[in-house]
Amino acid sequence: MIRKTVLPNGLKIVTERTPYLRGAVAHLRFGIGSGQEPTKIQGVAHVLEHMVFKGTPELDQVAFGNEIARLGCSTNASTGFESTTYELDGPAETVLQGLDVFAGVIANFHVPPEEFDKEKDVIQEEYKMIQDDPSAWGEDLAYHALLGDFAHPTIGTPDSLDGLTRSTVLEFAKEHYTPDNLIVGVVGNVEHEQVVEVIGKHFGSETRTRKAPHEVPLTQIKVRHEEEDCEQEQVFLGFRAPEVTRKDLPAFDVAMTILGGDSWSRLFQRLRNELGLVYQVDGSxxxxxxxxxxxxxxxxxxxxxxxxxxxxxxxxxxxxxxITADELLRSKAMLKSSLLMSSDQLGNKVHKLIDDELLFGTYRQYEQDIAELDAVTVEEALRLAHEVLDTDKMTQVTVGPHQPSN
Known part of the structure; x- marks a missing residue:
């Protein structure tokens, strides 16, 4: 039920047909994100994501939104450190029509000068909204401290946003929104050939190739405190961890689930249930x-x-x-349950389709992931815990009225 087509210009299309489900989801993911931006234009990938929704010269943002709504579909987008994803979901019987409209907008969007200035103001308000949420702001600061400018706040800074010009955004799109830097994933009761036809209609004749992304070195700040007048202190402890393609990543997942995965995890049991110090504590x-x-x-x-x-x-x-044998058993059971539950959700299925294609060049069956979890031993989990949880290499970020003494 899983099919893949690579167009002559390098664009990849992967689909999974699910005749037993009535909904469908399509993701169009470009391999460019905020972690690959030069310092002077931080926030450009996120601004570009916003500007795509302004529509085309033939279909403005109001007409575009109305057309999608008539089909019972909805659209969204997100900017990550290494990718920007445009999302469409709706009934299986209309999602191809919605994909036709949405792909047309992504392929042919324009940036009206008056809309560009207006949207920059909107994003400045988004920046203030994040700053008004200490936990969200603290998370941004923590990742930035742990990984340097690769993980700077995706939204950019007020100064970098002020400095962005319409021509800069359009040039960024020209360099990185290319077919060889795009992968399309669709899950639902739709035919693979029809998806290929729709995507080929809008992107198939394009021959531009991507420009190599800007390389951002990884740096680290060990301790940072942000003074904030709020009721709670937000505490973040960050560690460099295995890259996503590491073969022993399942052992790391098992160990970290024991530490901070759920209400039975050690951190939750100790800090919340035993000591009553927190309402929420977890690891991700x-x-x-x-x-x-x-x-x-x-x-x-x-x-x-x-x-x-x-x-x-x-x-x-x-x-x-x-790590006890019983903890190992519980951790594996929870992780396998999460995998199985996610396999029933359309959004997770399309994420996995695209991730597996990008990381491994092929789809990995859930049974393979489960088998790798089953094979993890106590010794392997302990080895990964030792490797990662080195407090000498830890980043500590706090946001609130109290500056820690250590």
Whole structure:
């Protein structure tokens, strides 16, 4: 049920037909994101994402939105560190029509000068909104501190946004929104050949090739505190982690799920259930082909910040000392459950289609992922915990009224 076509210009199309589902999802992912931007134009990938929705000379943003709505479809987009993804979902019987409209807009969008200036103002408001959310702002600062400008806030800065010009955005699109830098994934009860026909109609004759992305070196800030008058202190501890293509990544996933994966995890049990210091504490992994990150987050009373930091680090040392067979069993069960549940969701299915194609050149069956989890041993999980959870290489970021003493 999974098919792949590569057009002569390098554009890849992968589909999974699901006749048992009534909905459908299409993603169009360009291999360019905020982590590949020169410093002076930080935020350009995100601005470009916004500008695509302004429509074309023949179909402005209002007409575009109305046309998509008539089909019962919806559109969205997101900018990551290494990609920009345009998303469409709707009923399987109309999603191809929606894809025809959306692909036409992405291939032929224009940037009216008056709309460009207006949208920059909108993004400045988005920046303020993020700053008004200490946890969201803290997360941006934490990734930036851990990975340097590769992980700078995707939205850019007020100064970099002010400096962006319409011509800069259009040039960025010309260099990176090319067919050989685009992969299209569709999951739903649709025919592969029809998807290829729609995408080929809008992108098949384009022969431009991508410009090599700007290389951003990885740097690190060990400690950062951002003074903020808020009720809670936002605490982030970050670690460089295995890249997403590492063969032993399942062992890392198993170890980190034991540490901060769910309500039974060690961090949750110790800091919330035993000590009552936090409402939320968890850990999350993000990975790219050249680097990964593991970020621990907790929100606490400012007066308890030092204690929370000490307790988290204590749990790190304990994890590196011992993992029980029962914890290994529970972690594997939770990770396998997450895989199986995600396999029933259209959005996750199309993400996996595209990710597997980009990372491995082929689709990996869920059974393969599960088999690799099953094969993880206590020794392997401990080895990855030791490798990653080195507090001498840790980044600590806090946002709130209390500056930690350590």
């Amino acid at each position: 992994y993000s990975g790219w082909p050249h680097v990964g990150s593991y970020m621990i987050y907790a929100g606490c009373q400012p007066s308890e910040t030092d204690r929370v930091l000490a307790e988290i680090q204590s749990e790190l040392f304990k994890l590196k000392a011992d």
